[in-house]
Amino acid sequence: MQAEFGASLQTFRGEHTLILAREQIAAAAQALRDRFQFEMLVDVTAVDYWPQEEPRFHVIYQFNSVSHHGLLRVRVPLSAAEPKVPTLEGVYPGANWYEREVWDMFGIQFEGHSDLRRIIMPYDWVGHPLRKDYPLGYEEVQFTFNFDDISLRKPHPKE
Incomplete structure (x- = not known):
């Protein structure tokens, strides 16, 4: 597998x-399913390594072989300039929802x-x-020690 796909x-x-x-993920997933009996795609997720220069993203696939009791993780590094990877829907139909979630987040x-649109947001x-x-835009939690500071900055209704 390593020599065949340059992994x-x-x-x-x-x-x-x-x-x-x-470029190798679709062919490698096909080989994992057909030749190595990794019957199940368990998860697809991603990691953002910003502010690291390159590669910024890694897409992470988890494959499970029920017949051989094995788990394999596959990582695909992606640049920030072109965060694109081929879909695995044709090999593992269940990848549809996982990939939509990764795109959304x-x-x-x-x-x-086939249907890359928001699924969570x-x-x-x-x-x-x-x-x-991504900008956080949160509100600071108010405690007894910072009550006065937050109260000054917080918008209040007009009386």
Whole structure:
């Protein structure tokens, strides 16, 4: 698998992770399903390493082999300039919802996806909330020690 797809292998505490180029993920997923009996795509998620220069994102796939009791993680590094990866819908139909969630939260495009639209955030939402450069826009929690400071900055209704 490593030589065929140009993957590098990392092993930590008995868990194996393949690092693949984005061009190889669809063919590698097909091989994992057909030749290595990884019957199930358990999860698709992503990580944002901002402000690290490149690669900014990693898309992470978790494959499970029920027949061999094995779990394999595959990571695909993506640049900030072009956060795109081919869809795995054709190999694992259940990837549809996982990929929609990753697109909604991180803004990573899945090329060839049949229905790439928001799944968690409202349709008119602007931005992708799990990106590390996304503005937080939170309200500071009020405690007894900072009550006066927050009360001064907080908008109050007019009487």
